[in-house]
Amino acid sequence: MPHSTTPVDAPPRADDDTALSHGLKQRHLSMIALGGVIGAGLFVGSGAGIAAAGPSIVVAYALSGLLVMLAMRMLGEMSAAYPSSGSFSAHAERALGPWAGFTAGWSFWVLLCTAVGLEGIGAAKIVTGWLPQTPEWGWVALFMVVFCAANLAAVKNFGEFEFWFAALKVGAISLFLVLGVLAIAGVLPGTDSPGASNLGDFLPHGGEGLLVGLLASVFAYGGLETVTIAAAESPDPVRGVASAVRTAMWRIALFYIGSMAVVVTVVPWDSAEVVEKGPYVAALDHLGIPGAGQLMNVVVLVALLSAMNANVYGSSRIAYSLVERGQGPKALGRVSGGVPRTAVLASSVFGFGCVVLSYWRPDDVFPWLLNMIGAVILVVWIFIAVSQLRLRGRLEREAPDRLVVRMWAFPVLTWVALAGMVAIFVLMAREPGTRVQLYSTGGMTVFLAVVGYAWQSARARR
Numbered sequence: 001m002p003h004s005t006t007p008v009d010a011p012p013r014a015d016d017d018t019a020l021s022h023g024l025k026q027r028h029l030s031m032i033a034l035g036g037v038i039g040a041g042l043f044v045g046s047g048a049g050i051a052a053a054g055p056s057i058v059v060a061y062a063l064s065g066l067l068v069m070l071a072m073r074m075l076g077e078m079s080a081a082y083p084s085s086g087s088f089s090a091h092a093e094r095a096l097g098p099w100a101g102f103t104a105g106w107s108f109w110v111l112l113c114t115a116v117g118l119e120g121i122g123a124a125k126i127v128t129g130w131l132p133q134t135p136e137w138g139w140v141a142l143f144m145v146v147f148c149a150a151n152l153a154a155v156k157n158f159g160e161f162e163f164w165f166a167a168l169k170v171g172a173i174s175l176f177l178v179l180g181v182l183a184i185a186g187v188l189p190g191t192d193s194p195g196a197s198n199l200g201d202f203l204p205h206g207g208e209g210l211l212v213g214l215l216a217s218v219f220a221y222g223g224l225e226t227v228t229i230a231a232a233e234s235p236d237p238v239r240g241v242a243s244a245v246r247t248a249m250w251r252i253a254l255f256y257i258g259s260m261a262v263v264v265t266v267v268p269w270d271s272a273e274v275v276e277k278g279p280y281v282a283a284l285d286h287l288g289i290p291g292a293g294q295l296m297n298v299v300v301l302v303a304l305l306s307a308m309n310a311n312v313y314g315s316s317r318i319a320y321s322l323v324e325r326g327q328g329p330k331a332l333g334r335v336s337g338g339v340p341r342t343a344v345l346a347s348s349v350f351g352f353g354c355v356v357l358s359y360w361r362p363d364d365v366f367p368w369l370l371n372m373i374g375a376v377i378l379v380v381w382i383f384i385a386v387s388q389l390r391l392r393g394r395l396e397r398e399a400p401d402r403l404v405v406r407m408w409a410f411p412v413l414t415w416v417a418l419a420g421m422v423a424i425f426v427l428m429a430r431e432p433g434t435r436v437q438l439y440s441t442g443g444m445t446v447f448l449a450v451v452g453y454a455w456q457s458a459r460a461r462r
Contacts, residue, residue, distance in 0.1 A: 024233045028159035029240040031166040032227050032310075038169040038255050042220050043300040046260065047275040047282075049220075053213025054204035054269040058261050060213035061220075065252045067424075068221040070417040071381045074388040074407050076245030079228040081395055081402035083237035086321030087228045092383045093325060095390035102452030104383040105322045107445055108225075111376040112315035113347055115222075116308050117354030120144060123304040126297055141355045147309045148348040151316060152341050155233050158313045165306035172299040173255055176280060180262030183287050191287050198268050211427055215434055218424060220256070222377045224248070226310050229317050242405050308351070315347035316340055326459060327452070375428060375441040378421055385418045 050057045075088055084090040086105060093101025117140075124139035150157040179188060186193030203210060227244045231237040263279045266286055273282035277293065278300060284292035320340035323333030332343045392410055395403055407414060428434040 024155055024159045024230055025235075028156075028163050029227060029231060029234055029244065031163045031170075032159070032230055032244075038166070038173055038303065042256060042259070043278060043280060043303050045216060045220050046263075047279050049213040049216030050260075050264060050269055050279055051275050052205060052216065053209045055199045055202045055264040056210045057213045057217070057264060057269075058257060060210060060217045061257050061260050064214060064217040064221060065256055067218070067381075067417060067420045068224065069249050069252060070408075070413055070420075071384055072224055072245055072248045073405070074414060074417070075225065075228055075384050076241055076248075076405040077403065077407050078384075078388055078391055079231065079241045080238050080245075080404040081391075081399070083232050083241065084321060085229055085232040085317040086325065087225060087232075087318070088380060088384050088387065089318060090321060090325070091387040091391065093327075095387035096383075098325070098327060098456040099449055099452040100383060100387075101325065102322070102327045102455060103445060103448045104380055105318050105327065106448050106452075107376050107441075108380050109315050109318050109322075109347070110444065111222075111380075112311040112318070113350040116144075116311045116315070116348070116351040117357070119304045119308045119311070120351055120354055123301055123308070126301045126304070129297075137355050141352070143305065143308060144348060144351045144355065147305075147312050148344065148351075150309065151312045151344045151348075152339060154337065154339060155313075158309060159230075161309045162306060165302055165309065168302050169299060169306065172296070173259060176284070176296070177254070177258055177262060179287065179289065179292075180259075180266055180283065184262070184265050188287065194266055196265070198265055201269075204269065212431065212433075215424065215427060215431065217256075219375075219377065221252075225380070226314050229314050232317075238404055245405050312344065312348055312351070316343040319343040319347060327455065375425070375434075375438055376444075378424060379441060379445050382418065382421050385414055385421065389414055 046057070049060065053060050075091075078091040079087060082091065082094065086093075086101070089101045089105030089108065092104045120140040120143050121136070123143055124136045127139050128134055128136050147161075150161060182188040183191045184193055184195075205212075228241055231240040231244075234240050259280070263274075263283050266283045267274060267279070271282060271286075273285065276282075277285065278296075280300070281293040281296045284296055317340070319328060319332050320335070320343045322328040323330060323343070332346055333340065334342045388407060389411060392407065425438065428438040
């Protein structure tokens with residue numbers, strides 16, 4: 001397999017206007033890392049997991065959180081050693097060849113572009129719940145215009161949006177945790193402690209329910225990779241990546257596992273409100289805190305808008321990096337004002353397409369899009385694990401000083417993580433609800449691998 005003639009991490013060009021800027025500050029990266037953990041999947045998708053697994057959803061989030069921590073540690077090791085806006089795609093190319101970088105990069109690009117549309121539709125549904133006379137498609141269009149324009153202007157706009165979005169999310173979920181713990185302890189005025197009354201039926205649907213909850217929880221963690229992409233546009237990418245990865249464990253434990261524990265302790269797991277309103281709104285309503293449920297809806301809206309902003313940014317930078325490495329149309333690699341504006345526009349096209357879809361098929365477009373992106377994040381994690389297995393030995397031989405972040409108990413935990421990822425694929429094949437996603441993702445991955453191989457072979461013959 002011939003390798004690309006373009007370096008995986010091309011050096012910055014002399015003309016700053018035609019190279020990516022370094023407009024992200026350390027405070028931006030710190031808050032992106034912190035807020036990136038609190039994704040739309042946590043607020044929106046966790047209700048279905050609770051309905052399937054009951055109180056054992058805490059175990060499901062702990063298991064999937066452990067897997068994510070291992071994947072982030074591996075990615076952090078490589079990204080601190082080789083900072084790149086291509087992140088895992090560039091690492092896969094370095095470790096396995098151009099076909100792997102092509103497959104990992106463009107499959108993640110499809111995932112992010114589709115997610116932009118999904119999040120736009122989800123945010124529009126919240127707003128039309130408040131303003132029922134307004135059209136859903138109109139709100140999707142408005143959100144797309146705002147975030148497309150912000151990302152076209154300058155990378156610092158993305159950083160500022162994410163800084164304040166993340167600050168609000170962190171503040172809200174921290175307040176939720178404090179109120180929940182006070183209520184459970186019986187010291188919140190006007191509420192009685194539920195004790196352990198809602199935890200008695202810990203596995204209401206047995207092991208099968210736990211497995212469904214595990215699958216639901218895995219996909220809630222998507223978005224953590226953005227900080228390793230964004231770090232390449234900061235003055236000190238190594239410091240940014242190292243800091244984000246080293247604090248990932250407590251952030252996942254506190255925000256995901258901690259909040260799930262509070263929800264299932266406060267609210268009966270089989271309450272219809274958990275799915276209809278979302279677990280966080282249901283918990284606050286159950287505590288009888290005036291207006292808190294609607295306030296949490298505002299936070300959910302912010303989480304969705306934050307995810308839209310991050311995904312427009314992430315998809316454009318992945319596309320830019322792929323083109324820089326000779327793995328995409330050259331037009332997408334054009335940079336002006338330190339921003340790959342053509343890539344931003346191309347990455348926003350699908351989101352604008354969702355404006356049409358939400359007008360044409362408002363009732364079934366959401367599940368259709370979910371099936372389309374399927375299990376792409378698992379494919380990306382597998383590329384991360386295999387790449388780290390290949391690159392670690394090379395780093396230790398050639399540049400041990402670059403190992404600022406080290407994978408724990410290498411190679412044992414890397415193999416454990418790989419086994420966990422394969423096990424989730426097997427579970428997806430067993431469940432009718434996720435089988436379609438698995439097959440659609442598998443088909444897309446094989447297609448991209450073939451296209452990537454053909455693309456590089458054609459370049460080598462020129």
